[in-house]
Amino acid sequence: MHQKGGYLLVDGAQAVPHFKINVDDQDADFYAFSGHKMLGPSGIGVLYGKEDLLNRMDPIQYGGEMINVVDLYESSWGEIPLKFEAGTPNIVGAIGLSASVDYLKNIGMNEISAREDALVQKAIEKLKEINGLEIYGPKNPEKHHSLISFNLKNIHPHDLASVLDLQGIEVRAGDHCAQPLMNFLGINGTVRASFAFYNDQDDIDSLIEAIKGAKSFFANGL
Template sequence: MNEIRKYFPILNQEVNGHPLVYLDSAATSQKPVQVLDVIRKYYDFDNSNVHRGVHTLGNRATDSYEGAREKIRKFINAKSTKEIIYTRGTTTSLNTVASAYGRQNINEGDEIVISYMEHHSNLIPWQQLAKEKKAVLKYFELEKDGTITLETVEKTITDKTKIVAITMASNVLGTINPIKEIAEIAHKHDAIIVVDAAQAAPHMPIDVQDLDVDFLGFSGHKMCGPTGIGVLYGKQQLLEEMEPIEFGGEMIDFVDLYESTWKELPWKFEGGTPNIAGAIGLGAAIDFLTEIGLDKIAEHEHKLVEYAMSEMEKIEGLTIYGPRDPKKRCGLITFNLEGVHPHDVATVLDMNGIAVRAGHHCAQPLMKWLTCTATARASFYMYNNTEDIDRLVEGLKGAKEYFNDVF
């Protein structure tokens, strides 16, 4: 994995006089030269709108844009490219399902089930839908280590449940949820399952057919791709039955003065000029991840988490949140240092060239469950190594000493 670092030019810099240690990939990953070069090539040689023209540049752009869709299909093992919708990111993907599917299928008294560990993007859309439709919003209870048991799932989902929306991997706790088993239980009650895979898609293999999920969303920028591009996967039958929520160019078939018809999937959900360079960049990122292997990336991160937890737990007064078993969590560790605000911890680490995230991580209900207002988070990716973790541990020790001396 040390060889991989050479593909990420941004890592070869100093921050505040120290070599950069980037531990914020859960917020956004860095981009390899393979992705940067493809985006630059598009703008240098192929810049044109897609689907609309018959000239050479337009054809090349369309081929690359739709070629990336096929790469995404293979990446998550969808049945058809009709099931792959380009969006701006996971937030848009989840909002699309809540608006286009939820408003058509949720009625007063129906249940929507989510968990306390959801990112706001997989909480607020369902919260608002429940309020609009006078539905019941329910939550899976968490175990003390931040996991969900299948017994809890069985107890919470009922015949009134119409939608189960859950993260595949928590952006705070790192918890990896048993999506396949939850989907099976949901379907037993004729409910659909919607999966937030923003923290999972960059780090572990996903097979939507094996998992039998109904909808799944993820973002390009967390998986070595550019910002502003994401994916909504949906089973074709469900997407066919849904009405689009954005109208305009690109998504129409025929327009009359008082009636219009829509294009077939996937384009009926892709109104307007799309993020062409973003889609092509995401395709290049998928090529890069596939060449390395998601299994290898997951194995590398499990080792880093195991090493980091063993070293961080030696620091007196440091609390780690989430499962202790590295195999039950993705490549991040959220923590607090006793007596020191996480923003102060992050500031001191930044002074030493170490980038971590601090705040509520767009998960305020989970912060309430953890009985804290904020945490610090170190998140790892393929380009991190044990030396980065050693720097983090030394930085945390330095922060503790600094604030002990000050206060």
């Protein structure tokens, strides 16, 4: 991309809560992630940008603190990051996001990744034992990180998710903001089970039993 004169903006919202991220290693021009994905408050996030690019960019919002000099016919912006912080910032959100970052760092991102990978691998082993269940993605469980997408044969993912919800199992169903991929796979969506460091073997067992119960539920007259 850089060789063609383009810029790389990485949507890291799904990665930051699970992995140790180094934007220099990725050579990302911009890297964005949200607070609520990492146990923080909603309505706030982070946009990292390379200093040179940020210095060359103009702000799109105007207000207090982002101006250096104002005249009747021209103005100049403050230094970064001030020129992108018009008006009163989300102070409470920033404090909450900072606390969530500290919380995850104190646990250790490597420890979080290792625990989640172990949970996902155990879950995949159990899911493979259910007839008619198809798992999407790499065949090697070690290449799945923090989540599993799957379908039960002849059951719409929304229907399966609804039945799981009735049993206290929270999953997401649909196209997951990836309609081109769903079209390529020839499916109308998937069910996605996501894992975090606070999950355990009991959660896996509950998921498996709920799926088996849903399979029986749909096979008996719905």
